[in-house]
Amino acid sequence: MTVDFDDLTVEDVSRTFGRRRALSHISFRAARGAIVGLLGPNGAGKSTMIAVLATLLRPTGGSVRYGAHEAGPHGPALRSAIGVLGHDLFLYPELTARENLAFFAGMYSALDRHAAADAALQQAGLADRGDDPVASFSRGMRQRVALERALIHKPRLVLLDEPFTGLDDASAAALLARLRALRDAGAIVVLATHDLELAEGLLDQAVFLRDGRMVHAATRPEGLRATYRSLVGADFSRPGR
């Protein structure tokens, strides 16, 4: 069974690990065709928020609603509508790009997993390297395969955790174009990043996090760096790139 939804509502979500509070009373809402940025420095709670949205972690307080559904009872059905690109790439280095994509297409019950893998390779611009092991790829090429792996089941909600890490300018530009295409196709994209330069002009909504707390939220945000500086008091360079 697949659950479809038109919006994502995060309501007063908190998450603790033992005595440490990783998220504290976070609330926001995102509709179809929106790119939401989770912005903040390392340790702000962005990855924890992504894990909660991906149904990998249960919130210790508050709720996440996907349309009218909550994760608990609808976990597996919801996961078929969620695609995740983590900070780690979720690929088997010993397998070829085609084998990786076909494997994950099978895990998401694709009718023809080999056709799905071929289409994903085309989309990634790696059709000619499809039979090479992922271990032989550059970071940028792996990132492209990983993105197509996350999108292979055409998810409604796309979660990306620091997707620009290790990308050169051309690969970053290609990723930005892909994210805009996903938005135009009606997906909800949630993007956790501390790369404000690339996020500038891309986001429909921005949620600023610091120490697990939501310090600011903005619609159609502009001047992300200045906003961040005023909220957190530190500048962002482009770390990790």
Add this chain to the structure above:
Amino acid sequence: MFARIVWLVLRKDLTVEVRSLEIAYTTLFFAVSCVLVFAFALVQEGRAPEDGAAGILWISIAFAGTLALGRAFERERQSETLRALLLAPSPRPAIYVGKLLGILVLLLAAEVVLLPLVALLFQTNLLAHPFWLAAILLTGTLGFASVGTLFAAMLVRARSRDVLLPVLLYPITVPVIIAGVRATALLAQPEFEVALVRFWTALLVTFDVVFVTLALWTFEPLMTD
């Protein structure tokens, strides 16, 4: 759906292993070294201790199995692919069964090499009753691997997983090892007591049913959060 996911995970694990041979080499090297050390220590003037071969065989399987379990899940941890498996909408017990079968195939392959070596060095006729031997090894290895796969998956994020895995695994699988040793030792006796062999094998099957059922039941909640 369940069987298809099991097959996908099993085939993926075996493909990765065939490409790297990492677990096969380390497991075999460790198990063969174990058998050789025990053979040099225990076989005096060409005479091996009675029932020693069965004990050494199962100790080697248990030690090498622990190594294989650790490596199999370390591989899933390195690129966080276990997370990717858990993010899929497929039933999580099917992922467990696929991983379990992959470990089982590797351990059974190692046993094919170990058996003649143990029989030769300890001068015992372990292969006299091949049907029973196959049944004992299969059920014993399944019992060991079923608990081991669950614990290895649970501990994949624990910092001291290499220490914790044997500490948790051995106390629980001691009954399986004991039943395996007793049943295997009976096969090498001059007088074959089929009733006793049947009893120990039935005990192993009982352990398998209990362990696999518990693992299937607990895998989903243990892997959530």
